[in-house]
Amino acid sequence: MILSLAWKNIWRSKRRSFVVMSAVAIGVWSIIFMVSFYNSMTGAISRNSLQHDYSHIQIHHEGYLSEPGLGFQVKNPSRLLEFSSQISDIEATTGRLIVNGMVASPKTNLGIQVYAIDPANEAAVTDLPSFIIAGDYFINIKRNPILLSQKLAEKLKVKVRSKVVITVQDLEANIRAGAFRVSGIFHSKSPRINNGVIYLRHEDLSKLINLPDTAFNEFAYLLKDNESLIETKQMMEAKTNNMVRTYREIAPEFDMIEEGSAISKQVITVIVMLALLFGIINTMLMAVLERTKEIGMLRAIGMFKRKIFLMIVLETFMISLVSAPVGLMAGFLTNVYFEKNGGMDLSQYAGALEQYGGDAIFYPQIAQSTYLLLMLVVMMTALIGAIYPAIKAVNLKPLEAIRKL
Amino acid sequence: MKVIELKNLSKIYNPETIPVRAINDVTLSVKEGEFTAIVGPSGCGKTTLLNMIGGLDISSEGSVEVGGVSIQDMNESQLTAFRLQHIGFVFQAYNLIPVFTAKENIEFIMVLQNMDAKTMQERSDDLLDRMGIKNQKNRRPSELSGGQQQRVAVARALAARPKFVLADEPTANLDSGSTEDLLDIMAKLNKEEKITFIFSTHDQRVIDRAKRVITLEDGVIISDEHR
Ligand SMILES: Nc1ncnc2c1ncn2[C@@H]1O[C@H](COP(=O)(O)OP(=O)(O)OP(=O)(O)O)[C@@H](O)[C@H]1O
Numbered sequence: 001m002i003l004s005l006a007w008k009n010i011w012r013s014k015r016r017s018f019v020v021m022s023a024v025a026i027g028v029w030s031i032i033f034m035v036s037f038y039n040s041m042t043g044a045i046s047r048n049s050l051q052h053d054y055s056h057i058q059i060h061h062e063g064y065l066s067e068p069g070l071g072f073q074v075k076n077p078s079r080l081l082e083f084s085s086q087i088s089d090i091e092a093t094t095g096r097l098i099v100n101g102m103v104a105s106p107k108t109n110l111g112i113q114v115y116a117i118d119p120a121n122e123a124a125v126t127d128l129p130s131f132i133i134a135g136d137y138f139i140n141i142k143r144n145p146i147l148l149s150q151k152l153a154e155k156l157k158v159k160v161r162s163k164v165v166i167t168v169q170d171l172e173a174n175i176r177a178g179a180f181r182v183s184g185i186f187h188s189k190s191p192r193i194n195n196g197v198i199y200l201r202h203e204d205l206s207k208l209i210n211l212p213d214t215a216f217n218e219f220a221y222l223l224k225d226n227e228s229l230i231e232t233k234q235m236m237e238a239k240t241n242n243m244v245r246t247y248r249e250i251a252p253e254f255d256m257i258e259e260g261s262a263i264s265k266q267v268i269t270v271i272v273m274l275a276l277l278f279g280i281i282n283t284m285l286m287a288v289l290e291r292t293k294e295i296g297m298l299r300a301i302g303m304f305k306r307k308i309f310l311m312i313v314l315e316t317f318m319i320s321l322v323s324a325p326v327g328l329m330a331g332f333l334t335n336v337y338f339e340k341n342g343g344m345d346l347s348q349y350a351g352a353l354e355q356y357g358g359d360a361i362f363y364p365q366i367a368q369s370t371y372l373l374l375m376l377v378v379m380m381t382a383l384i385g386a387i388y389p390a391i392k393a394v395n396l397k398p399l400e401a402i403r404k405l
Numbered sequence: 406m407k408v409i410e411l412k413n414l415s416k417i418y419n420p421e422t423i424p425v426r427a428i429n430d431v432t433l434s435v436k437e438g439e440f441t442a443i444v445g446p447s448g449c450g451k452t453t454l455l456n457m458i459g460g461l462d463i464s465s466e467g468s469v470e471v472g473g474v475s476i477q478d479m480n481e482s483q484l485t486a487f488r489l490q491h492i493g494f495v496f497q498a499y500n501l502i503p504v505f506t507a508k509e510n511i512e513f514i515m516v517l518q519n520m521d522a523k524t525m526q527e528r529s530d531d532l533l534d535r536m537g538i539k540n541q542k543n544r545r546p547s548e549l550s551g552g553q554q555q556r557v558a559v560a561r562a563l564a565a566r567p568k569f570v571l572a573d574e575p576t577a578n579l580d581s582g583s584t585e586d587l588l589d590i591m592a593k594l595n596k597e598e599k600i601t602f603i604f605s606t607h608d609q610r611v612i613d614r615a616k617r618v619i620t621l622e623d624g625v626i627i628s629d630e631h632r
C-alpha cells in the first residue's frame with residue numbers, strides 16, 4: 001500500500017512530476033545519442049585506419065622500426081606472400097617497398113613517403129581503388145604511373161596526366177630521380193595517407209633504385225575478421241623470423257581513441273546525471289515541504305520513520321522508473337531512424353571529421369548493454385537524489401507539523 | 406479500569422527563554438468507556454494536554470501512564486509504535502491522505518499495523534457502514550464534505566482498535582448539522598461499544614453532549630464535572 005501511496009503521490013503535482021520526468025527522459029535520450037555518436041565517430045576512425053591504412057597485421061624486419069628505409073628489408077619475402085594460402089583467416093596480402101622521397105611539380109616540391117606496391121594486391125588489402133576521384137587506378141598511363149592524394153595534387157598544382165618527378169635515395173645513398181605521370185588522384189579515408197603517401201608500382205621503383213622485384217620492407221595482411229587477430233599473429237610468428245605486429249601494436253592511437261572516447265562518454269554521463277540529480281532533489285524537496293502537515297499526520301497516527309523514508313524513496317524511484325525507459329526508447333528509436341534512413345548526413349562538417357579520419361555519415365552505434373547500464377545509472381541517481389528529501393521528511397516533527405493546522 | 410493516568414503533569418514551553426507553563430501540575434485519570442470533553446478558553450492548554458496523553462509530546466514534569474504503561478521514558482520509535490497500536494487520533498483538519506479514497510484511508514492504518522487483508526477488508530467495510538459513509542467509500546477526501554471527512558477520520562481512528570480515541574477540536578471546522586451527526590456517531594460508539602473518547606472543544610453544543618467535562622484555565626484544571 002505504501003507502493004500505491006508513493007505512486008499516487010507522484011501524480012499529485014502533475015506538472016512538476018512531468019517536468020522532472022521529461023528532464024530524466026531527455027537526459028537519458030541525450031546520453032544515448034551522444035554515446036551512439038561517439039561510438040560511430042571513433043568506430044569510423046578506427047575502422048578507416050584499420051581497413052584503409054594499417055590492416056590487421058604487418059610484418060617488417062625487426063631492424064625496420066629503428067631505421068625505416070631500404071636498409072632493413074623483410075627476410076624471405078616469397079614465404080610471406082604464401083601465408084595467404086597457408087593461413088585460412090587471411091583475406092588478402094600485399095607487399096610494399098616504402099621509401100622516403102620528394103615529389104616535384106613545376107610549381108613546388110614536397111617531402112613524401114613513396115609506397116611501391118603491387119596494384120592488385122594493394123587493392124585487395126586496402127581497397128585503394130575505391131578512393132580514386134579523378135583519373136584511374138594505374139590503367140591508362142603505360143609508363144611510370146603514380147597515384148597522388150587530392151591534397152598533394154592541390155599543393156603541387158597537378159592534374160591527372162600531369163608529370164611529376166620523384167626523387168629517392170638508393171641503398172648506396174645515391175640520389176635517383178624518375179619522371180612519373182599522374183594516373184589517378186585519390187582521397188583516402190586515412191588522413192595519414194592523404195597527407196603524405198604517394199603510390200607507384202613496385203616494378204617502377206625497383207627499376208629506379210636497382211633493387212630486385214622481390215625487395216619489400218613491409219607486408220600487410222587483411223584478415224577475414226578481427227576475432228582471430230592474436231591467433232593469426234602467433235601462427236605467423238611461428239613461420240617467420242621477421243617482426244609480426246597487430247595494428248594495435250603498430251598504432252597506439254587505436255587504444256587512445258578508445259580510451260578517450262570512453263572518458264568522454266563517462267564525463268557526459270556524469271554531467272547529465274548531476275543535472276538530473278539536482279533536479280530530482282529539488283523536486284522531491286518541494287514535494288516533501290508541500291506535504292509537511294500530511295507527513296506530520298502520518299507520523300502522528302503511527303507511521304514509522306523508515307516507512308516515511310521508504311515512501312519518499314519510492315516516489316523518486318518511480319519517477320525515474322517511468323521516465324528513464326521513455327528516454328531509452330526515444331534514444332533507441334532515434335538510432336533506428338538514422339539506421340533506416342542511411343545515417344545522419346554530417347557532410348557540412350566533413351572537413352573536420354575527415355581530418356581525424358572519421359566519416360561524413362553518422363551511423364549510430366551502441367551496445368545493447370549500454371541501455372541497461374544507463375537504466376542502472378539513472379536508478380542510482382534517483383536513489384541518491386531521494387536521500388536528502390527523505391531525510392527532511394523523516395525529520396519533520398509530527399507535533400510541529402500538526403500545530404500548523 | 407483506568408486507561409489514562411496523569412500525575413502532577415506539567416509542560417513548560419521554551420524553558421530557557423521565555424518559559425510558558427502551558428500545563429501546570431495536572432493530575433487526572435480517565436476510565437474505560439468515558440466520553441470526556443476538555444474545555445476552556447483558547448490558549449488554556451487543551452491541545453498541549455491531549456498531545457502529551459497521545460504521546461506526541463513529552464511532559465516537562467510528572468508522569469503519563471496509558472493502559473498501565475508509562476510512556477514517559479519511551480524513545481521516538483517506541484512512541485510511534487505506541488501511538489500506532491493504542492491510540493486513535495482525530496485532528497481538526499488534515500486528517501486524511503488526499504490521494505487515497507475513504508476506504509483506503511481507513512485501511513492504511515491497518516496496513517501499518519500489519520493486519521491481514523481479510524480482517525482489514527471486513528473491518529473497513531463495517532466501519533464505513535457504521536459511520537454512514539458506505540456510499541462514499543470510493544471518494545477521495547476532496548470529494549467529501551467536512552462532516553464526512555471527519556467521519557472517515559473517526560473510522561480510521563477506530564480501525565486501529567485503540568484503547569481510546571483522542572480528538573482535538575474535531576468539530577471546529579464543521580457546520581452545526583455535521584457537528585450533530587458526528588457527535589451522534591461518537592456517542593453511539595461510546596454507548597454501544599464502550600469506546601473511550603477524549604475530545605477538546607470550544608463548542609457549547611459539543612460540551613452539552615459530554616458525560617464528563619474537564620475545564621482548564623491557564624493550564625490548571627478548575628472543574629471536573631461528571632454527569
Ligand atoms: N510550541 C509552543 N511554544 C511555545 N508556547 C506554546 C507552544 N504551543 C503552545 N504554546 C502555548 O501554550 C499555551 C497552551 O496552548 P494550547 O495550544 O495547548 O492551547 P489550546 O487550549 O489548545 O488553545 P486553542 O483553543 O486555541 O487551541 C498557549 O499559551 C500557547 O501560546
Ligand SMILES: [Mg+2]
Binds near residue numbers: 451452453573
Ligand atoms: Mg488547541
